[in-house]
Amino acid sequence: MPDFKSPIAHGPVSAPDGVVRVEDETATAKIVVRAGSDSSAAADLSVPFGQSRLRADGTLVCGTRPDEWTLFAAVDRAAEVAASVDTEGFVSVVDITHGRAMMRVSGPKATAVLAKVCNIDLADDMTPDGAVFSGSVANVTCDLLRSDRAGDPSYLISCERSFGNYLFAALVDASTEFGAGLPAGLSIH
Amino acid sequence: MTGNRLPERPGEVIDRGTSLAFTWNGQGYTGYQGDTIASALAASGVEVFARSMKYKRRRGIMTADHWDPNLFVQVGDEPNVRAGSRCLVAGMEVSAQNVWPSLKFDVGAVNQMVGRFLTSGFYYKTFMRPKWFWHNVYQKVLRKFAPGGRIFWESSTHGAYDKRYAHPDVLVAGGGPAGMGAAIAAAEAGASVMLVEHEPELGGHLRWGDAADLAALAELTSAVEAHPGIEVVIDSTVTGRYDHNWMAVVQRSHEIAPERLIKARAASLVVAPGLIERPYVFAGNDTPGVMLSGAVRRLINLWAVKPGTRAVVLSANPEGDAAIADLEAAGVEIVAALDARAGEDIVEVEGRGRVDKVVLGDGRTVSADLVVIGIGWTAPTSLLNMAGDRPVYDPSAARYFPNQLPDGVLATGGITGNGTTDELVAHGRATGSLAASRALRSRHDRRVLAARARNPEGPKPEFLQDTRTPLARVPHPECYRSSTHGMVDLSEDVSSKDLVQASKEGFDSIELMKRYTTVTMGPSQGKLETVNASAVLAEARNMDMVDIGTTVWRPPYAPISLGALAGRIFEPIRRSALQDWHEAHGASPLLAGQWVRPDHYGDPVGEARNVRQNVGIIDVTPLGKLDLRGPDVTKLLELVYVNKWQKLDIGRVRYGTMVAEDGVVSDDGVTGRLGENHYLMTTTSSGAGAVWEMLEDYLQTYRPEWDVHVTAVTGGLTSINVAGPKCRELLLRLVEGVDLSPEAFPYFHVRRGSVAGVADCIIWRIGFTGELSYELHVPSGHALHVWESLLANGEDLGVRPFGVESQRILRLEKGHYIVGQDTDGLTKAPSAGLGGLVKLDKPDTLGLPELKAAYARTDLPMLVAIQPDDPQVVPMEAAQIVDGDSNRILGRITSSRMSPTLGRSVCLGQVDPSLAAAGTKVTILLIDGRRVTGTVQEHHAHVDPEGVRQNA
Amino acid sequence: MAKQGYRYSAGKLVKHGLTRGDWPRMWSRPEARSSYDVVIIGGGVHGLATAYYLAKEHGVTNVAVVEKGYLGGGGSGRNTAIVRSNYLTPEGVAFYDRSLDLYNSMAQNLNLNVMFSRRGHLTLAHTDSALRTMHWRAEVNKLQGIDSSVIDPQEVKKQAPSLDVSSGTRYPILGALHHPPGGIVRHDAVVWGYARAADHLGVHLLQETEVTDILCEGGVGPDGKGAGGRVTGVRTNRGDISTPAVVNCTAGWASLISNMAGVPLPITTHPLQAAVTEPCKVFLPTVVVSGSLHVYVSQTDRGELVFGASVDPVGTYRVNGTLEFTEELAGHVLELMPGISKMRLLRQWSGLCDMTPDYSPVMGTTQVDGYFVDVGWGTYGFKAGPVAGETMAETIATGRDADLIAPFTISRFTEGDLVGEKGAAAVGH
Amino acid sequence: MIVVNCPNCGPRNSSDLRPCGELTPRPDPSTASLSEWRTYLYLRENPAGWVTETWYCRNGCRRYFTIQRNTATNEIRDSEAP
Numbered sequence A: 001m002p003d004f005k006s007p008i009a010h011g012p013v014s015a016p017d018g019v020v021r022v023e024d025e026t027a028t029a030k031i032v033v034r035a036g037s038d039s040s041a042a043a044d045l046s047v048p049f050g051q052s053r054l055r056a057d058g059t060l061v062c063g064t065r066p067d068e069w070t071l072f073a074a075v076d077r078a079a080e081v082a083a084s085v086d087t088e089g090f091v092s093v094v095d096i097t098h099g100r101a102m103m104r105v106s107g108p109k110a111t112a113v114l115a116k117v118c119n120i121d122l123a124d125d126m127t128p129d130g131a132v133f134s135g136s137v138a139n140v141t142c143d144l145l146r147s148d149r150a151g152d153p154s155y156l157i158s159c160e161r162s163f164g165n166y167l168f169a170a171l172v173d174a175s176t177e178f179g180a181g182l183p184a185g186l187s188i189h
Numbered sequence B: 001m002t003g004n005r006l007p008e009r010p011g012e013v014i015d016r017g018t019s020l021a022f023t024w025n026g027q028g029y030t031g032y033q034g035d036t037i038a039s040a041l042a043a044s045g046v047e048v049f050a051r052s053m054k055y056k057r058r059r060g061i062m063t064a065d066h067w068d069p070n071l072f073v074q075v076g077d078e079p080n081v082r083a084g085s086r087c088l089v090a091g092m093e094v095s096a097q098n099v100w101p102s103l104k105f106d107v108g109a110v111n112q113m114v115g116r117f118l119t120s121g122f123y124y125k126t127f128m129r130p131k132w133f134w135h136n137v138y139q140k141v142l143r144k145f146a147p148g149g150r151i152f153w154e155s156s157t158h159g160a161y162d163k164r165y166a167h168p169d170v171l172v173a174g175g176g177p178a179g180m181g182a183a184i185a186a187a188e189a190g191a192s193v194m195l196v197e198h199e200p201e202l203g204g205h206l207r208w209g210d211a212a213d214l215a216a217l218a219e220l221t222s223a224v225e226a227h228p229g230i231e232v233v234i235d236s237t238v239t240g241r242y243d244h245n246w247m248a249v250v251q252r253s254h255e256i257a258p259e260r261l262i263k264a265r266a267a268s269l270v271v272a273p274g275l276i277e278r279p280y281v282f283a284g285n286d287t288p289g290v291m292l293s294g295a296v297r298r299l300i301n302l303w304a305v306k307p308g309t310r311a312v313v314l315s316a317n318p319e320g321d322a323a324i325a326d327l328e329a330a331g332v333e334i335v336a337a338l339d340a341r342a343g344e345d346i347v348e349v350e351g352r353g354r355v356d357k358v359v360l361g362d363g364r365t366v367s368a369d370l371v372v373i374g375i376g377w378t379a380p381t382s383l384l385n386m387a388g389d390r391p392v393y394d395p396s397a398a399r400y401f402p403n404q405l406p407d408g409v410l411a412t413g414g415i416t417g418n419g420t421t422d423e424l425v426a427h428g429r430a431t432g433s434l435a436a437s438r439a440l441r442s443r444h445d446r447r448v449l450a451a452r453a454r455n456p457e458g459p460k461p462e463f464l465q466d467t468r469t470p471l472a473r474v475p476h477p478e479c480y481r482s483s484t485h486g487m488v489d490l491s492e493d494v495s496s497k498d499l500v501q502a503s504k505e506g507f508d509s510i511e512l513m514k515r516y517t518t519v520t521m522g523p524s525q526g527k528l529e530t531v532n533a534s535a536v537l538a539e540a541r542n543m544d545m546v547d548i549g550t551t552v553w554r555p556p557y558a559p560i561s562l563g564a565l566a567g568r569i570f571e572p573i574r575r576s577a578l579q580d581w582h583e584a585h586g587a588s589p590l591l592a593g594q595w596v597r598p599d600h601y602g603d604p605v606g607e608a609r610n611v612r613q614n615v616g617i618i619d620v621t622p623l624g625k626l627d628l629r630g631p632d633v634t635k636l637l638e639l640v641y642v643n644k645w646q647k648l649d650i651g652r653v654r655y656g657t658m659v660a661e662d663g664v665v666s667d668d669g670v671t672g673r674l675g676e677n678h679y680l681m682t683t684t685s686s687g688a689g690a691v692w693e694m695l696e697d698y699l700q701t702y703r704p705e706w707d708v709h710v711t712a713v714t715g716g717l718t719s720i721n722v723a724g725p726k727c728r729e730l731l732l733r734l735v736e737g738v739d740l741s742p743e744a745f746p747y748f749h750v751r752r753g754s755v756a757g758v759a760d761c762i763i764w765r766i767g768f769t770g771e772l773s774y775e776l777h778v779p780s781g782h783a784l785h786v787w788e789s790l791l792a793n794g795e796d797l798g799v800r801p802f803g804v805e806s807q808r809i810l811r812l813e814k815g816h817y818i819v820g821q822d823t824d825g826l827t828k829a830p831s832a833g834l835g836g837l838v839k840l841d842k843p844d845t846l847g848l849p850e851l852k853a854a855y856a857r858t859d860l861p862m863l864v865a866i867q868p869d870d871p872q873v874v875p876m877e878a879a880q881i882v883d884g885d886s887n888r889i890l891g892r893i894t895s896s897r898m899s900p901t902l903g904r905s906v907c908l909g910q911v912d913p914s915l916a917a918a919g920t921k922v923t924i925l926l927i928d929g930r931r932v933t934g935t936v937q938e939h940h941a942h943v944d945p946e947g948v949r950q951n952a
Numbered sequence C: 001m002a003k004q005g006y007r008y009s010a011g012k013l014v015k016h017g018l019t020r021g022d023w024p025r026m027w028s029r030p031e032a033r034s035s036y037d038v039v040i041i042g043g044g045v046h047g048l049a050t051a052y053y054l055a056k057e058h059g060v061t062n063v064a065v066v067e068k069g070y071l072g073g074g075g076s077g078r079n080t081a082i083v084r085s086n087y088l089t090p091e092g093v094a095f096y097d098r099s100l101d102l103y104n105s106m107a108q109n110l111n112l113n114v115m116f117s118r119r120g121h122l123t124l125a126h127t128d129s130a131l132r133t134m135h136w137r138a139e140v141n142k143l144q145g146i147d148s149s150v151i152d153p154q155e156v157k158k159q160a161p162s163l164d165v166s167s168g169t170r171y172p173i174l175g176a177l178h179h180p181p182g183g184i185v186r187h188d189a190v191v192w193g194y195a196r197a198a199d200h201l202g203v204h205l206l207q208e209t210e211v212t213d214i215l216c217e218g219g220v221g222p223d224g225k226g227a228g229g230r231v232t233g234v235r236t237n238r239g240d241i242s243t244p245a246v247v248n249c250t251a252g253w254a255s256l257i258s259n260m261a262g263v264p265l266p267i268t269t270h271p272l273q274a275a276v277t278e279p280c281k282v283f284l285p286t287v288v289v290s291g292s293l294h295v296y297v298s299q300t301d302r303g304e305l306v307f308g309a310s311v312d313p314v315g316t317y318r319v320n321g322t323l324e325f326t327e328e329l330a331g332h333v334l335e336l337m338p339g340i341s342k343m344r345l346l347r348q349w350s351g352l353c354d355m356t357p358d359y360s361p362v363m364g365t366t367q368v369d370g371y372f373v374d375v376g377w378g379t380y381g382f383k384a385g386p387v388a389g390e391t392m393a394e395t396i397a398t399g400r401d402a403d404l405i406a407p408f409t410i411s412r413f414t415e416g417d418l419v420g421e422k423g424a425a426a427v428g429h
Numbered sequence D: 001m002i003v004v005n006c007p008n009c010g011p012r013n014s015s016d017l018r019p020c021g022e023l024t025p026r027p028d029p030s031t032a033s034l035s036e037w038r039t040y041l042y043l044r045e046n047p048a049g050w051v052t053e054t055w056y057c058r059n060g061c062r063r064y065f066t067i068q069r070n071t072a073t074n075e076i077r078d079s080e081a082p
């Protein structure tokens, strides 16, 4: 199998003082599971809509929508993670690893960066660590997960793959207020 | 240069250590850091800043703040800068606007002499004859008189602006004592607060007040700054309150952008804008040297500028009285201190470039160069009106007061009554606590409702009732006059005479009067004019002010630049995994919706020919792709497509057309069955989103009992069509796990296998080009490898990429129509020539009754293939098909190209049913006016109607 | 009482200036009669024009125009005043072209300068398919004798130098439909001109009078409303008025009125917003419209840019406007004219539009005898005011739908024969 | 920008959703007369007051749901799944 290629052709971009960092995490296995709330898959995944949980095997389980979960894991584990889902009843498991670009915005100013391009209330009590939600980011529909790192806010943002390059540029553009520089060849225009 | 700068004042905001050089009408000036453009010029003795709009009258400082109607200047390439509030920056090139040839001498000033003819609306009553004169002469002259600054449309700052969102519990509009009190109390109650102040510093009127005011200011400011729960946003205006407390805040001096728009969803809004001083209407009231009391106090106390030497002051309130004290302290001689409360008055001011003589109410004429007016207030109720309030006029206090506010909006401070600083702060604090309690309760509700927030612990905060002690309404005389030549609207040059005349002509409601005279339609939007205009109308109609009302306040409260409203340019662009490759290989980009695609690689005709002769590959990723799973997918397909779907075996693909509930063709594509309960549906590129939402709609609201899961996989599968007689040979070199022989894998079938080592590719035998072709759907992370492998392994076969334009040629040769190009918003299924595809005997399909009705009709247009009789003529797409030599329209060409395969032009067109039979001659009107004939073809396909090529 | 037939002219302007004498009233404030031959609901351009032509062309003068607010307070007073006739369908072209003719001679006929500025109208195309539609319109227009053609970007630049016609932009300008006879009119003056002329012919203009019900008998519905019924009068906040003929000219409120007669309409009410900037020296000589960017813009003689867009997606009777309208508007306008980013928005407002499924009006007789409709004007009805008035007057006077409006009667929705303007009229103006 | 309460996502800006208009039940297409069908297609109550309407949570949970909205004030009442 040839290497997995991300739509984002840029490495991480950070502000010099580290207050914000934008990086590509597209190379993550992403498995979407649909199952009725009374299914055994749902019981197994055991995360309500809007929340997330790190499974013992390292898989991050997100309640992305009512009766829908997205599972994140290392990119080579896609098949294994997909196979781990209990498919008793009407359950579907779709590997969307190739279908979604994913990036992370992190650092003390991550919330301020996101608040420039996303209308959702990101206050700690409205969107706590672990919160899963969907919204528009720089005019692209995205799934978001707040997953803090080392006490600083951090957001995993995924979008339809074809928007990936644009969205990355938009997030870096939003970070320039806090000192990040747009790398050569990257522009929102 | 005359030095009008006073010795140091206790509250001054200028930094005398930092001089700033700038130019005014080309001449060099200096001011201090902290000056506005106007204060710096006034300090240097400048008295005339502008010419008025209609009569070109000289104009000077009037309010010395943002709303000053006379201080509009051009700064470099920026028009309409408010010199009364724009801070001076070194190097500014400032000039007067709306003057010709110069501010000193303006030719247009002759209008003053003919002013009596230029009453409001005069232009409606003349210039009608002769007809051509209006357009060719009068209108051009009128346009020359347009006021305002100049646009330098070569220098753009589009995209340099910025925006952000905010979600404060409490947003306070106005940073005077009341607003600061509200912010502090709300923050103390645990609310997150955004405090917005229009001026460059907090403080409101305290800033230009006395020692006690300055002390109170210092105390309040440090309390605000000390509280971490308050975000202070200065030099910023709350410009709009929209439904559900969606607030627009324009931030002017932000370091990263010329202006920034903050969009805030506030749970509670506290409106604390204070009051705006109202001008007085008397003859000559627009002469330079006539200033409002606030203007002289600001000039003296903030910028240490002496506003004149000999002053007449007319005061009706303590602020007017305080102006007298300030003037005296500044060494201005008070020629007359008139008390409006005691009936003293000013009748007229004379003077051209500056006040010279003042005629007083008692008949005396005195000489003075400054007239100071402190006769009352306008309540800036704009934000309250936007929140649905209809403020009510109170004659005893001579101003409007808030009436009925929704729960999420509270008012405090001067807009609600009068008080000492302590009383204002106390009222502000009470308002802030109330606002916080309501906001925190609403926040609790939101947390309960939003799944991501998890349920809040703790009880629901209480909804406090309003127990505030209202501020007093101190009696104030109503100082209005309508029977003078004074200006009511200085920006629009509308006098009270004009208003009285308009009322007599039938424009006797405030709204009609506004539209006829343009009063309140200028840059200050009624802030200075609206109450005076109502008062004039009330007197003219002998009615009460209360029954007249005001014109409607609308956003923005303070004008906001288009650049800030636009903000950053966030225009999402979609790129396939191969787009970088296309661009690196000379593809000319084609923007199709949000997608950027390869239109061609330099030679569309050659690329098309290559497909017919050898093999070509095209990136068709934007095709919508939906993964459908579940036992009820067939039912869904039966519902949304016009054709039958029951007997689609695993491994087969079928073409389908969709219509909307009105029977109009809405989309098309193929759907393949990959497994027992697993299908892949494709849609048109532009229809992908709509089809997905439509499927969800019917699944969720119409047939919730059906078990179907829909997943959009458009970008996840990179779609590559491999087409041409040699494509099988090419694929044989790369495909594993699939028998590509025509017998094992015939037309309209689907297989899964690996391509160039990439597993899990979906391969189906279909194509838009009419050639033998396979469409590969490759996991996008590996798509580039597959694409490059196809090219690398087919060199000997002549493989070449082709773009969208070649595909358009090829599909037209084959007669495949494009929804939206060959069909339009009225094309019902039978018109598209779907023939037997449509099944009317299904129990349920979208638009079924309309389909039945349409098939019963004989008058619907038909889509047909047409060949111009002259093979070299390619009629333009949209060329009309007409009835012989007449102009009667019988159809149109919807697609046309020169066919490289046939060496002749080929078309699709919609025609009247009378022309639809094969062999019918039609007349086509070319764009150059020629009429040519064409012949309707038997099949839509011009090339290979039997399908030998695609079935190979 | 308004002075009958007082004529405006340059001479009168001089006379009044010299004597400083008062001008006569343009219209009176009459007391309502208890009965009229025709009651027209809605004091916008459609209602007033209908009244004027009824009186002028058909001698029907016992007519009341009932307006709940002030004259022109609906769409007629808040539209961006763009007039043109380069429609997509032959029906549309014939209809709007007649209206343009009437506009052209309006100042003379009504003796009020409505400031018709035939400055030309550009509809920009940013995509191949938009360009194809422009060609389609141009071809249909030419066959109908309308001056309309597709021009290339260089020619666009000549017509409107402030446009960015370079090719690298997100929404490149590939060409435009150029319609020289299109332009703008001083919208209020049109309202006042018809009002004044109708008043002079004896029509009663009843302002601040709101219709609260339509009185019917004989129909299938409650209170004798609905199909088969007959109109007997209207109820207003100032009392009942009896009349055999009621005309619904209430645009955004059309459904509310029509429901009163038991005649449901294929209409939803959406706000359409507009905005003006502060004035700047005049630099934009023509009207510029971009369908795909949902904006249109023109510059008034006073130097303000007047902007419009497409209707708000959320249907509502609220007219207080939205922030996102101004944001999108500015973003799109600056894509076309990046140079004006420093101009400031001065005021935004909105009006109600009566949207139909096929972007064409609903006109003429209905299933209730004596109840006429002139509604469904959506975002484009200002330019149709004169011809709608003329044809509605004919329809009311003769009881038969006038030829020009035959394609627009309500029966097309039961017969499934919608008009094909949707493609072109979405943001046509 | 009004706020619409999605039954799943909670309060959201209306720009995150798509308004789908008045709730109009779909007649059975196999039995509906053409005039019933066209009433469903075209005729609307369009009241100035409370109306039950459908919204699609486009940027959120992707669910269709109905709410009550007062078209004269934009006040919003309860929301529910279809």
Ligand SMILES: Cc1cc2nc3c(=O)[nH]c(=O)nc-3n(C[C@H](O)[C@H](O)[C@H](O)COP(=O)(O)OP(=O)(O)OC[C@H]3O[C@@H](n4cnc5c(N)ncnc54)[C@H](O)[C@@H]3O)c2cc1C
Pocket: C041, C042, C043, C044, C045, C046, C047, C066, C067, C068, C069, C070, C071, C072, C073, C074, C075, C076, C077, C078, C079, C080, C081, C082, C083, C209, C210, C211, C212, C249, C250, C251, C252, C253, C257, C272, C273, C274, C308, C350, C351, C352, C353, C374, C377, C378, C379, C380, C381, C382, C383, C384, C429
């Ligand atoms: C922002 C905007 C821009 C537009 N731009 C253009 C454009 O550029 N070109 C163009 O051609 N068209 C444009 N239009 C559309 C055009 O304005 C309307 O189609 C047209 O004005 C409709 O005129 P009318 O006389 O039918 O209705 P209106 O002018 O709306 O008059 C209807 C009247 O009925 C009254 N009324 C309602 N209910 C009652 C009642 N119960 N009792 C009594 N009276 C009642 C209302 O108060 C109102 O005055 C625009 C519309 C808007 C809102």
Ligand SMILES: NC(=O)c1ccc[n+]([C@@H]2O[C@H](COP(=O)([O-])OP(=O)(O)OC[C@H]3O[C@@H](n4cnc5c(N)ncnc54)[C@H](O)[C@@H]3O)[C@@H](O)[C@H]2O)c1
Pocket: B173, B174, B175, B176, B177, B178, B179, B196, B197, B198, B199, B203, B204, B205, B206, B236, B237, B238, B239, B272, B273, B274, B275, B276, B293, B294, B319, B380, B412, B413, B414, B415, B417, B418, B419, B424, B557
């Ligand atoms: N000239 C004067 O001395 C003067 C002027 C106004 C008020 N007063 C008195 O002071 C009292 C008012 O005190 P207060 O605290 O209510 O008002 P204030 O005038 O002291 O402060 C209000 C502040 O709100 C700001 N503001 C107004 N609209 C705004 C908006 N939309 N966005 C952001 N900021 C905005 C103003 O710039 C001002 O600084 C009244 O009793 C009045 O009589 C005196």
Ligand SMILES: Cc1cc2nc3c(=O)[nH]c(=O)nc-3n(C[C@H](O)[C@H](O)[C@H](O)COP(=O)(O)O)c2cc1C
Pocket: B520, B521, B522, B525, B551, B552, B554, C077, C078, C079, C080, C081, C187, C276, C304, C306, C346, C347, C348, C349, C350
């Ligand atoms: C073509 C046109 C030009 C306008 N120009 C101005 C203007 O220069 N200044 C202004 O304040 N309002 C202007 N308006 C808007 C009106 O003030 C007003 O907002 C509009 O008629 C709607 O009325 P309302 O705001 O009272 O509801 C203009 C309106 C139109 C239709």
Ligand SMILES: [Zn+2]
Pocket: D006, D007, D008, D009, D010, D057, D060, D061, D062, D063
């Ligand atoms: Zn939702």
